[in-house]
Structures are given as structure tokens and as C-alpha cells.
Amino acid sequence: MTPPSRSDTERAALDERVAAYRRDTEFDATVRAQALRFRATWGLFSPREIDEGTSMLLDAIEVGPDDDCFDLGCGYGAIGLTLARLAPGGETWMGDRDFVAVEYARANAERNAITNARALLSNGFDAVPADQRFDVVASNLPAKVGNESLTLLIADAYAHLNPGGHLYVVTISGMRRFIERTFDEVFGNYEKAKQGRQHTVALAVREPSS
Template sequence: MSKITIPDATATYLDNLRQDIVFQETLRNQTLTYHTTWGLFSPKGIDEGSRLLLDHLEVGEADNTLDLGCGYGPLGLTLARLAPQGTSILVDKDFVAIDYSQKNAQINGITNTEIFLSNGFSQIGDRRFDLIVSNLPAKTGKELYYLYFYDALVRMNPGARFYVVTISGLRKFIQKAFIEVFGNYKKLKQGATYTVAMAKVPE
């Protein structure tokens, strides 16, 4: 069997694709450097939904936060900067995402984080939170959303907030589910593509 060879120009192109994508972004007045790679969500820059979510959430300096489905870390690492007296937990079910979140935390000198592989809340243990955020994937069954919402509810402190951003086509479902699970729903921003919503645990 003859050996397959790749032309030099193609090999060089592929080598370039394997290099980290590196960019700098400022979110909520926090400028961070991000390393990403192909295959992660929005690898060339922060997506519109994450920006919208960060622009419309409230966070206290001592809040313990959770980024559910963190990708390479823009939400959770920004929260770590905004809540320096708290701990920011970042979880994702994709080990590549976790590798890059850990890398980005180290590159930016962010130490008040815990970042680990978890299918939803499965590896979170008994940690409790003041703030949970998630850029919910659009092509996930509603069953998974309910698992996320109820698993969040039992881990939230009194007065804790759960913020999500979704495609606007899911806004009616999110409203129904939040009222069912948390007993309340607040739409914070609806754009042409994305909607940011919040539910709050009674104090």
C-alpha cells in the first residue's frame, strides 16, 4: 500500500489551523486574553449572546458563581474578576473546553476559580451558589433544560439568581419553565436573536 502524502501547502495550512486562536476582549470592563481552538463554540470571538448576558446581570463582589457550560471561559472568568471575594465554578461536559478554560484562567492570572469536567451538575457536589449563568445551547432537548433548572434550584442560596441567554425563539418556553421551577421569571433583554432572562430564589 502506497503512503499517502499531503502537499506542503496543505500541510502548512493544517498546521496553522492546529495553532491556538488568540484574541483579547473586554467584557464588563474586564479585559482578558483568550486562547481557543476550532470545535469550541464561537472560537474566533465572544458571541453576541454571552455579551448580552454579561451586560444585563448583577453580581456582588463576594458572590459564589457557576458558569454552566463554560466553553473556553468568557462568562465564568469574567464573573471571577467581578466577584473577587467569591469563587467562580466553571463546568462543561467537553474536556477540550475545560482545558482551554483552565489555560485562560492561568494566562489571565485568575485564581478564584474551580474548573472541572461535569455533565451538568453531576460533579458539583454540595456546592451552593449566589449566581448561576448559562448560555443555553439551542439544539438541546427541553428535558435537559428541566434537569439544569431543578438541579440549579436545590443548589442556590436564598436570594440567588439564575441568568440564562437563549435564542429568542425559546423565550416562551423559558418563561413557562422558570415560573414552574422557580416561581418567577423576568425578561431582562430581548433582541432580534437572543433573549436574557432571570429567575430568583426567594430570600
């Protein structure tokens, strides 16, 4: 019997790897004492575990049991579903412009029997009703969308926050000065809530009188 050529062997290995990439990833995570199970897919951000920046963000967020929350750019729902668990008396919205992300976030809510969370296809806040208000908005902001888009997201977050509401974002630390400047321009305040080696969590508050 003729042994397989190297090209046949390499092709078989490639086929096996591609088949593995087609299968969903699945993992367990405990965040803020909340045990959650996530299913994701390649192409979504950090599909095998909750990334360091998101973990920092979730550790820093202060949320009340009845708060209404918005997870901006939800991915498969790591932030939003944690907030929904921490605020069982409120409603958490999860928005993403990627329909694949929305489907996985919705499925992960069902997988974890979380009934006070909803996922919607939305480019930023575009699909959120103009009169909808939240107590907490949280996001792991991607650097690659550009400063113009980030400014729009921050301004829209302000518009959708209740007086006294909080915006929490995590970014790579190289964006800290931009976030500080934009928070000051939009909200009139900025606080560095948490600092890591590579990421910074920032907080802005919509003042009750604004």
C-alpha cells in the same frame, strides 16, 4: 520546470488551511471593564471572539463582589472568568462536559492570573457536591440539547442556588416561551432581563423562603 498541476496547488492550499486550524486561536476582550485574554481551539463554541449572546448575558448579570458563581457549560471560560473578576471575594466554578473546554478554561484562568476560579469536568451539575450553593448561576444555553436536558439543568440550578440567588441564561429568542414556562414552573418567577434581535436573556430568582 513543469509548473505544479492544479491538484497540487489545491492540495498545498488545503494543507496550509488544515495546519492553521490546528493552531490555537487567541484574542483579547474587554467585558464589563475587565480586560481579558483568551486562547481557544476549533471545536469550542465561538473560538475567535465572544459571541453576541454571551456578551448580552454578561451585560445583564448583576453580581456582588463576594458572590459565589457557577458558569454552566463554560467553554473556554468567557462567562466564568468575567464573573470571577467581578466577584473577587467569592469563588467562581466553571463546569463543562467537554474535557477540552475544561482544559482551556483552566489555562485561561492561569493566563489572566485569576486565582478565584476553578474549572471542572461536569455534565451539568453532576460533579458539583450536593451541598454546594451559589449566588449566581449563568449559562449560554444551547438549543440543540433538547427540552428535557434543559429542564434538568434549570431544576438543578435551582437546587444549587442560595435563597435569593439568581439564574441568568441567554438563549436564541425562539426558545423564550419555553424558558419562561420552565422558569415559572421551577422558580415561580421569570424576568426578561435583556432582549436582542436574535437572543433573549432571562432571569429567575430563588425566593428567600423557598
